[in-house]
Amino acid sequence: MINDNRDLLISAGANTVGSLIGATTGLIFPQLGLANSVIAPIFTAVSQGLANRIVCHNEGARINVVYEQALNKIQKRLDANEIPRADDFYQIDEYQQSSASKILEQALLKCKDEIEAKKMSGYSSFLANISFDHTISYEEGNAMLLKYASLSLQQICILKYLNEGHLIPLGKWEKCMLKYKELEHYFTFYSDCLSLYNDRLAGQPEAAKGTLQLGTPEICFSPLGNMICKLFDLKMSSEEKHLIESKISTIQVLVDIYGMRISSPKYRLIAA
Numbered sequence: 001m002i003n004d005n006r007d008l009l010i011s012a013g014a015n016t017v018g019s020l021i022g023a024t025t026g027l028i029f030p031q032l033g034l035a036n037s038v039i040a041p042i043f044t045a046v047s048q049g050l051a052n053r054i055v056c057h058n059e060g061a062r063i064n065v066v067y068e069q070a071l072n073k074i075q076k077r078l079d080a081n082e083i084p085r086a087d088d089f090y091q092i093d094e095y096q097q098s099s100a101s102k103i104l105e106q107a108l109l110k111c112k113d114e115i116e117a118k119k120m121s122g123y124s125s126f127l128a129n130i131s132f133d134h135t136i137s138y139e140e141g142n143a144m145l146l147k148y149a150s151l152s153l154q155q156i157c158i159l160k161y162l163n164e165g166h167l168i169p170l171g172k173w174e175k176c177m178l179k180y181k182e183l184e185h186y187f188t189f190y191s192d193c194l195s196l197y198n199d200r201l202a203g204q205p206e207a208a209k210g211t212l213q214l215g216t217p218e219i220c221f222s223p224l225g226n227m228i229c230k231l232f233d234l235k236m237s238s239e240e241k242h243l244i245e246s247k248i249s250t251i252q253v254l255v256d257i258y259g260m261r262i263s264s265p266k267y268r269l270i271a272a
Helices: 008-015 017-025 039-051 057-079 099-112 117-132 138-150 153-163 170-177 181-198 205-209 223-231 238-263 265-271
Strands: none
Touching (some): 117 138, 170 181, 170 238, 181 238
């Protein structure tokens, strides 16, 4: 499966995504020597097909960014003498497709519709990592790609926070979040935490002990969430961590205050 034509990726430039974008945005198709790798013809073939499906300037620009980033990350790993996965990931089936080509096309199509520039590096890391990691099957990779594409920036920040080993105490929040108008401003954050839990990107710490509680008293990282953080190279910045911790702290203070109204006989008597 190794291709010795060093100009394979470059010579296809006239019909690739890169050349199309270059003609419309001034961006230059990355001239990288991946042709000695089995990865090169996959990138070339998929980019040729996508060139005819770009319908606007922004879509082309988004694909070009991820395409170039992925090629650079792959090239660095090849230069470091890393070997692409040697399983059937690159093998062509009876439909003239391979798992690699389907994953690449799916990722670039997701990029085409992605409006969050901050998520682009995640897609390129995914393409680079799955090209070398034989432990990730096509089915697993595709499922995690679809999960990542569906996440908001806030959900990604929460996921990274959990993956650092932190807990979020949702159990106390559930009693107050829907009851008091003063907390409605934070409901989207609460809802994003629940969504991660419902999608199994977050879990309960009690699960490790063999017991689970009803509801979601606390959430922590999960194996699936951990895999996505690794595959997409999701690492939390100090600014993101400060933002998440500030929200959690503010919500917790309000929940403690309004929680007293729920549990205290004095507050219940006044309300009556």
